[in-house]
Amino acid sequence: MATPMTAAAFTQALLDEGVHVVEVGDWETHNRNHMGPWGPTHGVMIHHTVTSGSERTVEICRKGYSGLPGPLCHGVITKDGKVHLVGWGRANHAGLGDPDVLTAVRAESALPTDNEATTDGNRHFYGFECENLGDGRDPWPDEQLAAIEKVSAAICRVHSWSAARVIRHLDWQPGKVDPRGIDWTLMRERIAKRLGEKPSVPTLPKPTLPVVDLSKLVAAARSNPPAEGTPITYSGVKVVEAALVDAGLLAKRYSDGHFGRITIEAYAKWQRKCGYSGAAADGIPGRASLERLGARYRFTVVA
Structure with missing residues (x-):
């Protein structure tokens, strides 16, 4: 201390x-x-x-x-x-x-x-x-x-x-x-x-990829925007938002765990980068686009 x-x-x-x-x-x-x-x-x-x-x-x-x-x-x-x-x-x-x-x-x-x-x-x-x-x-x-x-x-x-x-x-x-x-x-x-240390620094843990549950993510994307305030309903939202920040599609200040309107817009941009358009680029994650995001920014997708 x-x-x-x-x-x-x-x-x-x-x-x-x-x-x-x-x-x-x-x-x-x-x-x-x-x-x-x-x-x-x-x-x-x-x-x-x-x-x-x-x-x-x-x-x-x-x-x-x-x-x-x-x-x-x-x-x-x-x-x-x-x-x-x-x-x-x-x-x-x-x-x-x-x-x-x-x-x-x-x-x-x-x-x-x-x-x-x-x-x-x-x-x-x-x-x-x-x-x-x-x-x-x-x-x-x-x-x-x-x-x-x-x-x-x-x-x-x-x-x-x-x-x-x-x-x-x-x-x-x-x-x-x-x-x-x-x-x-x-x-x-x-x-x-x-620092003049002789002992080796403690071994760092082997990196493990975060896991994002698609069904929970979709539920957050549908329920968060109309909700009052900025509720965090699923922790995996933070993983996806961090990826969108790294992709240059979401400002870092909006990486808050709330899948609100700004995150919807950012994910729609990612869908368009993946080649989707119209209703297929509505900002609600689909498995194919989410797996592409995970492959590039290191997280795993489960159903």
């Missing part, structure tokens, strides 16, 4: 680790603390932004979106390796995740597969968003990878944590894929080496 660092201590820790720090506006007091506590902190979480352009990326992470106010992290790691500090305190980056993963992080042991979304990660993790399209093709420059290594080690060093405390968003929340394109085993080894 660790009390979060002060903003000044955090800045100094990064500088001591050789990080190129850029302070953005009122970052020391920009937070979401009125929405709940921040701390105790237990680890570091790394994300990708699904954006391009450093200036735009930093601004989005600082301000957030409609329905998802900023800051969306504590630091934004741009492709040039600079770390832009945009907030300090509770930030909208981790969301709800698996309590068993949190237990493993605290124990610095091997991570279980994340299959629940019931625990407040915004409270317990330092978060860094990394400028990358997240499509598996956008490159990760050496400068950016070095910055991820350094910020992770800096925080672990202050709290006397091992590299096992550094996880990906995909390790924490079902349906997430970020940061896509990084060899995470190698990154954890780099962080461990920087």
Whole structure:
């Protein structure tokens, strides 16, 4: 268990680790603390932004979106390796995740597969968003990878944590894929080496593909749009929305587990990309189009 660092201590820790720090506006007091506590902190979480352009990326992470106010992290790691500090305190980056993963992080042991979304990660993790399209093709420059290594080690060093405390968003929340394109085993080894660790980092779990039940997904697509508010009726919606985000068809802020009008429109675009038209591209998932989406963005479809 660790009390979060002060903003000044955090800045100094990064500088001591050789990080190129850029302070953005009122970052020391920009937070979401009125929405709940921040701390105790237990680890570091790394994300990708699904954006391009450093200036735009930093601004989005600082301000957030409609329905998802900023800051969306504590630091934004741009492709040039600079770390832009945009907030300090509770930030909208981790969301709800698996309590068993949190237990493993605290124990610095091997991570279980994340299959629940019931625990407040915004409270317990330092978060860094990394400028990358997240499509598996956008490159990760050496400068950016070095910055991820350094910020992770800096925080672990202050709290006397091992590299096992550094996880990906995909390790924490079902349906997430970020940061896509990084060899995470190698990154954890780099962080461990920087910390002077001799024991190997705990083995990461073998990746298992999320499973989406077509019948439950269709039921959500039919019932969610007319429902009051934004109910989440089936967890598999998040998996499909994450795929639509990666496909560039859905804005990340709408990846909320609610198969509402915006998600219907995004899925209809996917159906049209698959060659469907008219009533066959109405935004209600069919097996063929869903299996094509799953094959491309790594999830399994069952009836």
